[in-house]
Amino acid sequence: MILITGATGGYGNSTIHALLNKGIPASNIAALVRNKEKASDLKSKGIELRIGDYSDYNSLVKAFQGIDKLLFVSGNDIKARENQHKKVIKAAIEANINHVVYTSFIRNTSVEDSAIGFLQDSHAKTEKWLKESSLNYTTLQNASYFENIPMFIGENVLDTGVISLPAKEGKSNSVLRDELAEVTAHILVSEGHNNKIYSLTNPEAFSYKDVAEILTKISEKEIIYQSPKAEDYQETLKQYGVPEEYIELLTAFSLAQVKGELELSDNSLETLLNRKPTTIKEYLSNVFN
Template sequence: MILVTGATGHFGKLTIDFLLNKGIESSQIAVLVRNAEKAAGLSGMGLKILIGDYNDYPSLVKAFSGMDKLLFVSGTDLLNRTSQHERVVKAAVASGIRHVVYTSGEVRVEGPDSPLWAFAEVHVKTEKWLKESGLTYTILKNSLYLEYIPYFIGNVLETGMIYLPAGKGKISAALRSEMAEATATILATEGHENKSYHFVNSEAYGYADIAKYITEITGKTINYISPTEEEFRATLQQQGLAIPEEYIGIILAQARGDGEIVSDDMEKLIGRKLTTMKAFLQEVYQRS
């Protein structure tokens, strides 16, 4: 039995769909949800619905009991997810789960000096806990979703520019659905025990590339301007924009080259080339 956490989120739902497409019977898939009402659509698919919360250790132990594999989707509560993740790992050990597949993050530099440390610290700790737990594990080092790119660059068709302090840094963002497909492959097959996979694209792209692609796709000239961090913050302040520090940290990490890791791990898992940045942007901006 495969248990999928985060099943009401985009990634969890996509992974379930790919599991079913790969021939896993719905009766062999369970989902962990905090609220049964939100899982109404999932129960209609014949999946086993289990109630549990990362903040409630006994509920996790109860839900995990009898499961063979656990897709442990990392929490989104930045303030509390370190303690949440520790509970999940301990509950997995206590309930006898055989194999944990964990959605971690791709980080080049580990430590407080990294602008990504607010995101990365919990992943570093969770990977350590899994490796020390005695559990069989698979670690998915997820990159930025391609789907986030339009949010990062803003309304470029109105402004005519991408204005981010990312310098010449590149990013190997990958499509969320292809990450979910690769995850389903790991859950549905054997041979992934105690391995880590780089869930990144096979090519990295700079924001100058993105500006060029959008220009080619739309016929509207888009320029890439990379201010200093101080200039960027001053501009945000002048415009009255409140951008989360985590967002700024991601951009600054990209400027340092932290997002440039590339790999063919996902291509091997799904058996084809990944969607490129230009193909993704074509799909987005041709509809605009």
Template sequence: MILITGATGHFGKSTIDFLLNKGIPSTNIVALVRDEAKAEDLKAKGITIKTGDYHNYDSLTAAFKGIDKLLLVSSSDVVDRTGQHRNVVSAAKEAGVKHILYTSTERKNETASSPIHFVTGSHIETENIIIASGIPYTIFRNNLYLDMVPIFLGQQVLEKGVFLPTGETRAAFATRDDMAEATANVLITTGHENKDYGISNTENISIPEIVRSLSGIVGKEISYVSPTAEVFVETMTKAGMPEQFVGMFAGFSEAIRQGEFETDKTDLETLLGRKPVSAEEFLQGVYAAKK
């Protein structure tokens, strides 16, 4: 029996769909959700729904009984992610879960000096908690989603261009669906215990290269400006962007600039059994109709 946490989110739903498409009976899949009302589409597919909250330990132990493989899709709660995940791992151990899989993140700098330590710190802590639990594990070091690129570029990218302090450094962006399919493939096969997988694209590409590609797709030159982080924060703050979003964009941009997501080591192609979707292919799908 396979249980997916965060099952009403993009990654959880996509993983479940891939499991079903690959022939796993819906009766062998359990979806953990906080709000059952948001899981009607999963119910319609025959998925067993368990209601649980990362802060409610008893709800987790009840949901995890009889589960062989548990996919812990990382919580979106940056403030208390580690505490939530600690509950999940402890409950999994108490319930006798045989294998825990975790969606972590690609990174190079594991110290507090990382510009995205507010994200990576809890991922590293969670990995350590999982390993210390003694439960056989698989950790996915997921790179940045290509799906996030349009958000980084902005809704008015075709009119106003791109203003991001990423410099010329590349990152191995990959689509969320490719990552979810690779995860599904691991869930339905054997030999993945106590392994870390790098889930990155086979190509590294920079934001200015993405902008040039986008210009070719829409038939219009899109400008790209890479300010200093200080100028970016000042400009975006004056433009009325909420502080938390300014900090997030600035942090991830600086992490890209420092090479946190550039890598030539990836297991994604092997786990998929094919080449991952490229940045060019992704951009064509998003922007080709906007010519």
């Protein structure tokens, strides 16, 4: 039995569909959810729903019973994540889970020097705990998602004609989340992945200037990219009433891109997909054309 955590979120849900597309019977898939009502679509497909919360150790131990492989999708509560992840690993050990696949993030600099250290710290610690545990594990150091790009450049970028981010000429090897999920499903149902770490990135790196040029071509509207100072960028967002947590997140990832933290070339994704990953031009054409 395979248990998918974060089953109602984008990554977990996409992995479930990838497993079904591979012909894995729904009866062999379980979904960890906090609210069964929000997972009625999964239940209707014949997938077993198990109630559990990363903050509730006993619920995890109960939900993990009889599970052979676990997709451990990293928690989205950054402040609580370290403590939550400890509980997940401890519960997996107690439940005698055979193999844990963990979704981490690409890392090419030390946590101490990272512009997104608040995110990387819990990932690095979780990877360390898995290595030191008795569990078989696979760590997926995923690149950032293409799906986050509209949040960064603005949903109405074709109307505004401007991309404004303090990312300078920094580049990213972002990927399509559904393709990460497809690879995750492959790893969950195939052999040879025990105690391995995969960096899953796109072969093609791009900057926001590249994004502006691609959007200009596909929309036939001039889109310009400007890179203000971080403090000016933050002040502008405050004036538009953007919540502080989003301002911090957008700024941190932009600065990480300046430092090259989102740029990492690796062929693992292409190898595991057995095809070329979706390109940034293909993604933007699908979303903004």
